[in-house]
Amino acid sequence: MSDTVFGKIARGEMDADIVYQDAEIVAFRDLNPQAPVHILIIPRKPIATLNDVTPEDAALVGRLFQVASRLAAEEGIADQGYRTVINCNAQAGQTVYHLHVHLLGGRALQWPPG
Ligand code: 5GP
Numbered sequence: 001m002s003d004t005v006f007g008k009i010a011r012g013e014m015d016a017d018i019v020y021q022d023a024e025i026v027a028f029r030d031l032n033p034q035a036p037v038h039i040l041i042i043p044r045k046p047i048a049t050l051n052d053v054t055p056e057d058a059a060l061v062g063r064l065f066q067v068a069s070r071l072a073a074e075e076g077i078a079d080q081g082y083r084t085v086i087n088c089n090a091q092a093g094q095t096v097y098h099l100h101v102h103l104l105g106g107r108a109l110q111w112p113p114g
Contacts, residue, residue: 003046006098010044019074024060025067027103036106037075037082041067047099050088068103077105085113 008014009028016028019039030038041064047053053061065084072078082105087094 004096004098006040006042006096006100007046010042010046010098020067020071025063027067027071030102035104035109037072037077037103039068039071039075039103041071041101041103042098048097049094049099050086053099064099064101068101071103072105075105081105081109083109 005014009016009018010026016026018026018028020027020041024044025041026044027039027041030040043057043060043064045057045060047057068084069078072082082103085102085104086099087102
């Protein structure tokens with residue numbers, strides 16, 4: 001698959017406000033935040049979309065959400081509530097084709113989203 005800005009961030013080739021990282025996962029603040037807390041959680045492995053997740057990625061995808069939950073607690077939004085979102089492909093608004101979970105919180109969020 002083609003390289004993306006998130007691939008560059010994961011490899012340390014581009015700056016980002018990183019809030020968590022381990023051997024498999026990097027989490028960093030969104031450049032254009034849509035809420036007081038807006039963090040992107042990505043696998044280092046370059047998976048383009050949710051459609052490209054394979055059975056061997058199941059534990060990795062589970063860990064993305066574990067990291068989201070841990071970061072929500074660290075950001076102080078776990079009890080008031082937060083949202084995790086994966087946009088898949090163009091009609092859902094995906095713009096960066098490297099799988100990412102948005103963690104959004106710190107304000108009341110509307111449902112359904114637009
Ligand atoms: P998507 O629309 O693909 O689900 O979300 C992509 C997100 O990545 C957007 O919220 C956008 O603001 C964010 N973003 C795009 N480029 C960069 C970047 O270079 N650095 C950071 N930190 N966020 C980015």
